[in-house]
Amino acid sequence: MTPSSAAPVHLRRARPGDLAGLCRLERLCFPGQEAFSRRQYRALLASPTCSIWVLRAGGELVGSAVLLRRRRGRARMSGRLYSLSVAPAWQGRGLARRLLRQVVVGCRRARIDRLRLEVRRENAAAIALYLDEGFVVEARLEHYYGRRPGLRMRLDMATVG
Numbered sequence: 832m833t834p835s836s837a838a839p840v841h842l843r844r845a846r847p848g849d850l851a852g853l854c855r856l857e858r859l860c861f862p863g864q865e866a867f868s869r870r871q872y873r874a875l876l877a878s879p880t881c882s883i884w885v886l887r888a889g890g891e892l893v894g895s896a897v898l899l900r901r902r903r904g905r906a907r908m909s910g911r912l913y914s915l916s917v918a919p920a921w922q923g924r925g926l927a928r929r930l931l932r933q934v935v936v937g938c939r940r941a942r943i944d945r946l947r948l949e950v951r952r953e954n955a956a957a958i959a960l961y962l963d964e965g966f967v968v969e970a971r972l973e974h975y976y977g978r979r980p981g982l983r984m985r986l987d988m989a990t991v992g
């Protein structure tokens with residue numbers, strides 16, 4: 832879909848009917864084997880420990896963020912940003928930042944105190960966004976997605992304003 836400056840972009844929680852749009856977006860944003868399959872997305876949509884937000888514009892799904900929640904000990908919760916994507920034609924407009932901030936709101940509501948993610952070291956755009964939003968590098972991964980190096984990054988909710 833071609834972006835139109837007149838088309839408003841709406842952010843909401845994903846619904847089961849978003850499955851096809853999520854798969855289409857995934858194929859646009861992630862090459863080959865890195866893309867989640869239809870089966871994986873169906874399971875994520877149904878999972879009680881997963882939250883997915885989508886951006887929609889002009890009837891198309893143009894962005895998404897996937898958060899996994901996990902209990903840590905008796906009282907604490909951890910989050911994992913499992914996926915963040917914006918359709919190529921819609922990139923560079925602040926939409927990923929908007930999604931990421933919504934994820935942080937979702938973390939607060941779920942009493943998550945620590946959000947982690949993994950990203951390819953060569954993904955300069957995503958790393959710049961995460962650093963700008965307060966994430967720190969927790970570990971360097973030698974073999975993230977096959978032989979490619981990656982980073983594990985962490986956001987401590989206590990450090991976010």
Ligand SMILES: CC(C)(COP(=O)(O)OP(=O)(O)OC[C@H]1O[C@@H](n2cnc3c(N)ncnc32)[C@H](O)[C@@H]1OP(=O)(O)O)[C@@H](O)C(=O)NCCC(=O)NCCS
Pocket residue numbers: 860861914915916917918921922923924925926927928929949950951954955956957959960963
């Ligand atoms: C990474 C991605 C989500 C960014 O989406 P986006 O909507 O274009 O990002 P935004 O417009 O919100 O940009 C936010 C910040 O990210 C950084 N950024 C975005 N694109 C960048 C680029 N091409 N080069 C360097 N930094 C970039 C900047 O810090 C930017 O802030 P600024 O506009 O104030 O400079 C998008 O490129 C994408 O979907 N890529 C494919 C999937 C992917 O790699 N996801 C992340 C996997 S962990």
